[in-house]
Amino acid sequence: MRLTPATELEYRCKRLQEEMALSGLDAVIILQNADLFYFTGTIQSGNLYVPKEGQPVYMVRRDAGRARMESGLKEVCPFASMKDIPRILADYGYAEPKRIGMEMDVLPVNLFERYRKVYPQAEYSDATPIIRKVRMIKSHYEIHIMQDAADQVDKVYRRARDVIREGMTDLELAAELEYVARREGHLGLIRMRAFNGEMMFGHTFSGADSAVPAYTDTPLGGMGPSPSFGQGASLKPIGRNEPIIVDFAGSYDGYLVDQTRVFVIGALSDRLRKGYDDMLKIQERMVAMAPERPTWGEIYDECLFMAEKLGYAESFMGNRGAQVSFIGHGIGVEIDEYPFLARGFHDQRLEPGMAFAFEPKVVFPGEGAVGIEDTFYLTESGLKQLTHSDQSLVVI
Amino acid sequence: MRLTPATELEYRCKRLQEEMALSGLDAVIILQNADLFYFTGTIQSGNLYVPKEGQPVYMVRRDAGRARMESGLKEVCPFASMKDIPRILADYGYAEPKRIGMEMDVLPVNLFERYRKVYPQAEYSDATPIIRKVRMIKSHYEIHIMQDAADQVDKVYRRARDVIREGMTDLELAAELEYVARREGHLGLIRMRAFNGEMMFGHTFSGADSAVPAYTDTPLGGMGPSPSFGQGASLKPIGRNEPIIVDFAGSYDGYLVDQTRVFVIGALSDRLRKGYDDMLKIQERMVAMAPERPTWGEIYDECLFMAEKLGYAESFMGNRGAQVSFIGHGIGVEIDEYPFLARGFHDQRLEPGMAFAFEPKVVFPGEGAVGIEDTFYLTESGLKQLTHSDQSLVVI
Structure with missing residues (x-):
C-alpha cells in the first residue's frame, strides 16, 4: 500500500x-x-x-x-x-x-x-x-502502480486458464476471478467518470451472450445478473466451441489497467478464429503507429479503415447499430480518461506519458464476440505494454 | 431473475x-x-x-x-x-x-x-x-425480492462462521464472503445516492481497525485496501479476542438488505461484550416502538437517549467527534433511501410499507466496534424482520 x-x-x-x-x-x-x-x-x-x-x-x-x-x-x-x-x-x-x-x-x-x-x-x-x-500524463510513480495492477490482472488470467470448465456459469467464472483479484488488493469497484457509469471488475461472458449490446459505452455488453445491472456475467452456462471473454480491469492502489483475453473449450469457428487473429493485426498496426504520435482520431480512423477492409464494417466495436465510436480509452485513476482514441478527436496527439487501453473487438450476433485488449503507455523512446498476459487464444 | x-x-x-x-x-x-x-x-x-x-x-x-x-x-x-x-x-x-x-x-x-x-x-x-x-413504500413484490437478498446475506453469514481463522486478513475474509455473494447473484456494487457514495458488498474488519473513522457516512469506517478507497477491509490479520465485524449488504435482482453480525475468536472483553448486548437492547426498543408509527426522529432520539443512559454518549454510532447522526436508513434499490432514522426528522412518521436497516453500533477507539444491524419493514399488522441470521455473538 x-x-x-x-x-x-x-x-x-x-x-x-x-x-x-x-x-x-x-x-x-x-x-x-x-x-x-x-x-x-x-x-x-x-x-x-x-x-x-x-x-x-x-x-x-x-x-x-x-x-x-x-x-x-x-x-x-x-x-x-x-x-x-x-x-x-x-x-x-x-x-x-x-x-x-x-x-x-x-x-x-x-x-x-x-x-x-x-x-x-x-x-x-x-x-x-x-x-x-x-x-492524462502519467508519472513514473503512477506507471509503477499500473505495473502492479498489470501483474494482478495476469494472475486473474492464469486463474481463468485453470478454472474454466464446461457447464460452469459465466457468473461462477466471474466470482472465481474476482476472488483472486480481491485477495490481491483490487478495490472491487472501477471508477468511471461518465454519469451512470457503474462498473466493477469487468466483464466475463461466453458465446452469444458476449454479443448482446448493453447500456454501457463499451463494445461488448453482456446480459448481467439482472436487468437492474444489465452488463457482464449472467447465469449462462459455458459451452464448448464458443468464445469466453475475460475483460478484466486490474486495480491496485487506486490505479487501473484493462485487459481482455479470449478462451475456448474445444475450438472456435473459422470466422471467429479469423476475427481474433485480425484484431491482433489491428493492435499490431496501432503499436506501429503510436510512436509517430498521431492524433487520437487518426488511430481510430486507421483501425476502422483496416477493420472495414478486413470485412468487419458491420461488426467492429459492437453490434450493427450499437457500435461504439472509439477503439481505446485513457486509463489511470478512472477507466474513461484522456486520451479518447475515438472518432473525430483530431486536435490532440498522443504524447509521452499517456496511458491507454486499446481494445479492437468484433461482434457476431448470435455467435459471440472476440478481440484483444491491452494497456499501453507512450514514452520518449517508444510504446510500452503494461498488461503482459500471453496474447494467444487460450484453448482449454 | x-x-x-x-x-x-x-x-x-x-x-x-x-x-x-x-x-x-x-x-x-x-x-x-x-x-x-x-x-x-x-x-x-x-x-x-x-x-x-x-x-x-x-x-x-x-x-x-x-x-x-x-x-x-x-x-x-x-x-x-x-x-x-x-x-x-x-x-x-x-x-x-x-x-x-x-x-x-x-x-x-x-x-x-x-x-x-x-x-x-x-x-x-x-x-x-x-x-x-x-x-419509500415497498410493494409485496419488492419485499419478496428483499427476502431473497436476506437469504443471500444469511449464506454469507454462515460462510463467515465456517471460514474465519486467526491470522487471515480482513481482506481475505472479505474476498471469501464476496465470492459466496457473487455466486448467489450479488451485483457487486451497492447503489448509494449520495455524491461520492461508492460502496461494494459492505465492510469486513476486525479489532481496532473497525474503530477507524472513514469518509463514508457510516458509523464504522475501516482502513480499506488503500487511501484511494479508505473503507472496509484492509490487510490487517485477524487476531484472537477482538471483534470481527461483517457488515454486509445482500443484493438480489436490484434490491438490497443490510445486516451486521459480530464474530470473535476466543472472547471479547467485558466492555465489548456488554456493548454488544446493549446494542441488542436498543434494537429491541426500536422493535417495540416501531408499530406505534413514531416519527423518524423519535426513533433516533429514543435510541440515543437510551445509549447515553447506558454510558455510550461518546461512543455511540461512531468515534467521538465522528459520530453520525442517524441510527438507521431506508433501503431498497439504494442503500440510502427514505426513511432516515436520524436526528431532526420529526415531520414524517414510519408507515406501513417502509423498509429500513437499523444499526445500533458502539465504537471504542484502539479496541474495536460492536453492534447489530438488521433490515425490517413495517406492515399494517406490525414490524417484520427481513434479515434472519442468528443474532448471537458468534464465538469461534
Missing part, C-alpha cells in the same frame, strides 16, 4: 496551476473522489481548494485526522460548513476568487448550487477538461 | 403522478440508474419522461431493443439526440411542459444544462424528494 509522495502531489498541483493560468481561473475547487485522490492522496470527504498561486488547502469534513495521516499536502484543515470557506481562505491570505473552476461533468446540480452561494459574485466554469489534461 | 411486472410499473408511475399533481409538476424526466430501474424495470441508457397524465415515454439511446425486452412499459422509443425530445413528445400528443422536475441531487451540472436547453422556457425543480417518497 502506497501513500502518494508529497513531491508527486506538489507536481500535480503545479501542473494544474499552469493550466489554470492558461484558462484564466483564480481557483479550482475539487470534490469528486477520483480527482481528490489524485490531488490529495486520499478521499476523505470535503473539498480541495487550489488557488492560482500558492499551496492548495484541503478542507476536510470527515475525517480530518485521517486526511492528515494519508495526504502529503501541507495544508489540511477541518471544516464543518460551507459558510466557513471564505474565512478559512482569508486566514491563508487568499483573495476572494472571481473565476472558479469546478467539476461540472460530475458535480450534482444541488451540490453545485450550494457551493455557488459561497462566492455568489464569482463566475463558475468547468474545470474538468484541465483536470483531465493534467491527469 | 425477475422482470418487473407491468402492473408494478403502472402503479409506481401512478403514485409518482399523484405526487407530481401535489407539487404542480407537468413532467418529471428521470435519468439516474436506480430511478430508471425502479420506474422502467431496466437501466438501458436514455430518459424516462413521465407526464402529469398518461403513459410515460422511455426514450432509449442504448439499447432500445433490449429496453423493449426488459421493460414492461408500453412506450419505449429509440432516441439519438436531445433535440428530438419535443418532436417525440408531440407525436405522443403531450403538450410542452412548463414545470419540469429532474433528479437535481444526482444529475451533473453539465448534463442538466443540456436538458434545460430542450425546454428553455420551462421552470426546473428537484424531483428527487417525490421520487424518494414513492420509492
